[in-house]
Amino acid sequence: MKKFILFVLGLAALMVLLANMGPMILLAVSVWLLYVVFKQFMKADSLGKKIGWTILGLFILSITFSNIFAVMGLVAAYGLYLIYKEWKQDKHSDSYTSDQSDPFVNFEREWAELNK
Structure with a gap:
């Protein structure tokens, strides 16, 4: 059930991300233009x-701040990252069958792999 909920949330976040791709590109261009303007401002000699x-x-x-939809797209991208990380963590936690609190179990498993 947890994987299904993660899948549905990931699908919704992907749709929000794709819907806001245009404003995100405009945000990236405007941030780059702000950088260029700042560099030119620093090079300028006259008042x-x-x-x-x-x-x-x-x-x-002002164009940059008007892109609230791009911020929603960035939040959706971050949400996708968190969902992917949680999905991978569930996959790794299923593969361990031993007791993780006992340090000797891990040692014995590693020692057995070294002796192979």
């Missing part, structure tokens, strides 16, 4: 150029 780069940077920053 007029610095003011121009600041105005352009504020305009791009």
Whole structure:
């Protein structure tokens, strides 16, 4: 039942991620443009150029902050990562049949594999 719930949650997160792929790309482009504007601002010599780069940077920053859907896509991507990690953890926990609290059981298993 747990795997089914993880599958359904993963499917929903994947749909949200795919639906918000466009805004996520726009967010990445706007963050890159902010980086370029900042570099050009630092290179500018005159006050007029610095003011121009600041105005352009504020305009791009407003585009960046308007992408709330991209943030939802990032949250969905992080949710997919957590679901994948939980799925893998369940897979590994099923393979161990020995008592994990006894340190000698693990030692005996490792010693037996070394002696093969």
